[in-house]
Amino acid sequence: xxxxxxxxxxxxxxxxxxxETNKFLNLxxxxxxxxxxxxxxxxxxxxxRAVPDITEKHYSLIDVGTGAGFPGLPLAICFPNIHxxxxxxxxxxxxxxxxxxxxxxxxxxxxxxxxAEDLGRDSNHREKYDISxxxxxxxxxxxxEYCGPLIxxxxxxxxxxxxxxxxxxxxAERAICEIGLKIKGLYKYELPDNMGGRSLLIFDKIxxxxxxxxxxxxxxxxxxxx
Numbered sequence: 001x002x003x004x005x006x007x008x009x010x011x012x013x014x015x016x017x018x019x020e021t022n023k024f025l026n027l028x029x030x031x032x033x034x035x036x037x038x039x040x041x042x043x044x045x046x047x048x049r050a051v052p053d054i055t056e057k058h059y060s061l062i063d064v065g066t067g068a069g070f071p072g073l074p075l076a077i078c079f080p081n082i083h084x085x086x087x088x089x090x091x092x093x094x095x096x097x098x099x100x101x102x103x104x105x106x107x108x109x110x111x112x113x114x115x116a117e118d119l120g121r122d123s124n125h126r127e128k129y130d131i132s133x134x135x136x137x138x139x140x141x142x143x144x145e146y147c148g149p150l151i152x153x154x155x156x157x158x159x160x161x162x163x164x165x166x167x168x169x170x171x172a173e174r175a176i177c178e179i180g181l182k183i184k185g186l187y188k189y190e191l192p193d194n195m196g197g198r199s200l201l202i203f204d205k206i207x208x209x210x211x212x213x214x215x216x217x218x219x220x221x222x223x224x225x226x
């Protein structure tokens with residue numbers, strides 16, 4: 001990832017605003033500078049392993065349950081050619097992100113206050129994106145129902161997960177099929193300085209999601225497709 005400059009002023013501003021805001025709004029349990037850069041910024045940017053042509057194409061990407069902006073905002077900072085939508089159900093987090101986006105003068109970011117289930121049933125968002133992603137949001141079965149309906153046929157769902165993904169992937173097999181996805185790849189990698197292992201999954205959207213998905217708010221979490 002030589003072309004990604006984690007030393008840029010924008011990432012310094014991101015870090016400072018994250019730590020400042022975290023004093024009164026729970027955004028992250030990680031505040032040490034080195035850990036934030038590796039566990040949040042660099043880990044978010046490992047996403048490019050799954051999309052090698054990300055520097056060339058004008059992808060539309062939605063980050064579901066974005067929280068403090070990971071992985072969507074680091075991607076928007078590094079790749080102005082992609083359009084990133086940050087979606088979350090907690091408005092206070094989005095207020096933080098809006099101020100940060102304005103300060104960084106990012107023209108390729110939209111921010112949406114909504115639950116994933118509602119977005120997936122909204123004609124303005126259902127099957128409108130090239131790529132959907134999520135990081136540290138829910139188990140894979142639930143994530144598939146959140147994110148799969150948002151991408152069009154031929155699009156990609158790329159969740160960032162922990163290293164121990166094998167059982168979770170097995171348990172999500174029915175959900176993956178029901179939503180119209182097919183696994184394309186799985187990358188496992190180690191973060192620098194022994195900061196942990198991670199998994200990056202890639203799913204192709206091979207068919208249109210049935211109208212009954214996503215189910216009503218809360219249902220994908222309480223009763224994941226099994």
